[in-house]
Amino acid sequence: MVKSIEVTLTSYQTEPAAKACGRILVSKDNLLFLTGALESGRLCIVEKIDGDGSSVPVRREASLWASPDPLRRNLGRVSKVFREACGFGSAEKCRITFAAENGLDAVPEAAEVVVEDVTKREGLEPVASDPEKLPLWMEHIEEQLDAAEVVFPGMILRDVKRRRTRRDFAVKTVNGETNKLARFCVDQTKVRFPSHSLALRPASSSVSATGSTAMVRAAPQRLQVDPIVGLESTVELLNEFLLFLDPTGDHRVPGESCAVVLQGDTGTGKTMLLKRLAALDWGRAYHIQPGEKLSAIQDIFTEAAEHMPSMITIDNIEKLLSEERANRAAVIQLLSKLLDQLAQAAVTGPQLVVIVTCTNYTRDIPAELRQPGRLDDSITIPFPDTETRQAILRSFDMPLPPASHDAMIRELSLKTHAFNGHELRSLFYKASKKKRARIKETGDMAQQCLIDQDFDVVLQSAVPARMDGINIKPRPVYWHQIHGQAALVEALQSAVDMLNDPEEYASLLKSSPRGFLLYGPPGCSKTMTAQALATESGLNYFSVKGGELLNQYVGESERGIRELFERAKRAAPAVIFLDEIDAVAGRRSDFGDKSASSNRGPQVVPALLSELDGFETLSKVFVVAATNRPESLDPALLRPGRLERHFYVPPPNEQARRAILQTWAQGMSVSPEFDMDHLARLTDKFSGAELVGICHEVGLAAVMKKQKERKVRPDAEPVLLTTEMFEDQIRKTKKMITAQMLDFFSTWSVSY
Template structure:
């Protein structure tokens, strides 16, 4: 017996008998609204037990359980509800009612849920066919299973036939491996054509891969309408979050708007997983008060449970959009404050990336589409990768990092397929920053790579060019490339409309070096007499990575010294204990302040080295000058446009608007 548990109308509780527990549902309490189930509670059973199937029907989904796809739901109701509820509308107009609807979209976006909700709301007979289930090794049995499903649906009209994972039973016939798949596709076409005009049967298909379905199924008269159940936007995520949390016990500090903003790329299933993970974190915090082996949980513990904003933050840290699980997708925790110097580059990046994501209405008002991408080039260790992470974090976008060589494989056509997949994932997780590190490894100038396996590198570049052009302006995907060799990158990638913004990440100057040192050491205990400005002056031509290495070396020296002191102190304490001396005078070492001292920095600077030589620096400066010249506006006659200005005209002449006084 679940003793001393407060129950209300609708709650379930167990009574443990000798053989098995019996489950009871509370239909009424006296007094209202709560009562306590105690060990001496007498339970009178009247009538027959309730069938669990009937009980579960009360939990069926409806339109109220679906969020984030209002536009699609309006289309679905129009295409499915009208033919089922009011077939006379179509008869009056003399047209055939729609036969089928194909729902496609990423896994977890709610395709199956929508089909069940429509069936429940219309009261139609719902026949579910899971694609692989109708397959049989016996000849002709697979087609027979499909025929039986359609016959049963027609006999129970109005009916909805829902075929989940339809791509598994209706692939393109020319690509089907066996004869069975071809016969099933043919049977499917015959059955959909054979549905009586006013049989009040609608077929709904669901798939994640609409382009792998046989084209004959996608024509008018079969699947009349294809509806994209895509990744929800911020408002859609807010709706879904409220649906999943309406029965949850939430703390007062939970901010649904903030959670909806931070869950870019999440579909309905991901939002459900997020809520479950937050609830699990809430339970974990109370695990010391819960006896796992006990029969019941104390009522006070249950009353104290509530999911807070911190629990959701923890869940967000452990959750990724399901469509991107196989890709390293994260919102990085690098901020502008973590990057020392590069103030000019930071402001340019804010304009290029943050403005289009945070102020899209301004771009619409000025009739301008935002820039698609940027190329970082410069010496290694100057912060190119760190900048890309900071950009993604500052505009709260997802971040997909792609190492150039990872895309290349030995199989014909697979490298291009990898490029396509990466861009598809970025679009699904929009707003997203897609970062190509070591871009020169996959985007070298075409035609110059002899013996590369049948022009595989050229095909990869061609695929990249088409994908960058195909990134619709409505999809907030921003591409960042980083390279140390801008001279060998194909010029087509750098033309306007692709990676048209070229940002040279230079060697840090004095102010930048000082900023790097401060940013690196901001969480470290540095002695007050350490002069970081002097270190910045002495480390001319050092990269940000070199300076970070100096700080790490100094910190390691400090850690080593502290460990050696503790070992020495322990040895001294043991020696004193053996001699019977009082060890109290040693205890003042416990209050010793841990710091990185001048001596540690002096030794670290002496052991440091530059990673970029003068020869390399001259080469990078040459790259920068060459690229800026190639971008300079020089006309064919050689005249420079650097001093371009409109001629002065008297007021009222010309096509422009009048200037305001």
């Protein structure tokens, strides 16, 4: 039975060894469907198909292999070498066919391989001009073919060296065909030159001068980037923008820009994307360095226009346009003029694209360059969320215990809030160093896998560099540790669910709640609830105290708020926790109240209001704020659409106090007569923090008692924690929460 599948062929993230260049990787499910077994290395047919699924005249043989990494069923991977030899695009839709009964099973041996000299070096004559040296070159050619193991037409053997001379050779046919794949056998395969010295590549093709092995490429048709783990949505948007370069598509409208800006935080993949684009060999690539002179920038644009297809890249344009640059205004003016000229030529469809990267589009790109037809289009590279971090971690192929591989990846993704791809890879490298040190210390050479301990040690000191000054790694707290706040926990869990799956509730709710205010007496688990939200939700978490945002210099506090929200937006889905919000959002004097908690706080309120619901909407970001002084907050913050959900967090009730005591008592040396119910009743109106403090003081008293007894009698009886010890400490502890305070919160709850 002939079986086939349709996939989109993409390239490897890292080009494989020469012996793997003829392989096509598919998912294990697809391999099982096609061949009925999970056996790699069987021969298949790869055909390029057009949009309606009909075959077009590109049909090549390949070796079918199961992908070692997870791969979607609609994708296949091939080497760049094989893709270019076949004339496949960077994301070509192809049909893979397997038919074992027709003999298409094992990769056959190559009986004959015909190669040609395609060297293009000044002063070097074709090898055919000296027939006596052909056998000498043949020995070196066979060595490279033997290293490759499989051969196929279009293969270029780079830098074949004989003495001090290097030549390039192309495989023209295998077993007399131009579409076959076969195994090269040194003793059986005959290698020969053709009777003529014509080069294989057509006039419209070009051969890259870099790399040890390359393919003969057809004339470039389109510029497209293969999917990248963790950046699938970004690559999709970039490829949509690049469609204007497709010669078969519609030309741009007059004045439309041929430039795009990739914006994202450090380490999110901007430079990698530029390198991927340049590596596609679509056309000539030009790069503008930060220190380029005006004349050099002009020359680069001129040369790129004269040698189309071409691309111009500017990495970190904020460095090129640095405020410290003396002729900054002139550079901006020149770039504006050059981009305008390209936009005006849109009707003719020039094959030239400008790719720019920056950290923050609105801050790093001057307003003059953001005008229509210039750098008016930007693509945001999002910060990795939990699922993306899992995908990135899986792509590293880390040596983890098979039994706990998935669980470790999942747990590690939850522990690495706000880590970018670079920092995740650095984490892997550092954990590997810890593993080697552990093996050296224990001598257990059999344990070559990374374990949780290796990562935990590194994570203790690992802080994402760009998050300096913001607490993104709260103490792990879980929902079951939040006692007596069922309604609040349910509301936050519901908000996270709506944030992660908005389409599910779109028919019921126009917009999900974006702001939560937690208010109540000190020590009643407001901050702890936010920590549980961060631990349980898997969202990127940004925590900052209101006072930390205040700055004595005019405008700096407002800037701090804008940057906090910008970070959260780029890291979405995310949650911002503003602890002690009264320090930064006090009442303005217009409301006739002097209860603002700081001189700068009221002046910062407009910036906070603007971020909450101004012109910029918060996409997949919600805010949780906490305060002990809700009356001091500016009323404008509390209306619907801002901090619209208000939750009173009261002192724990008797049941919650008992749960706190029970949690504390686990693993402690308590007396058999320990009366937890009695103590729960006795601690009425104590906050959760006060109750934990009482437990701590009782423990300290017990330690001191044990130390005194051991000095007198080393064999003294063990000291147990008793109800009486708690009763004594409760009598000594003054309640911070007063009846007047509770009455006030009750009254405020009714008002808001």
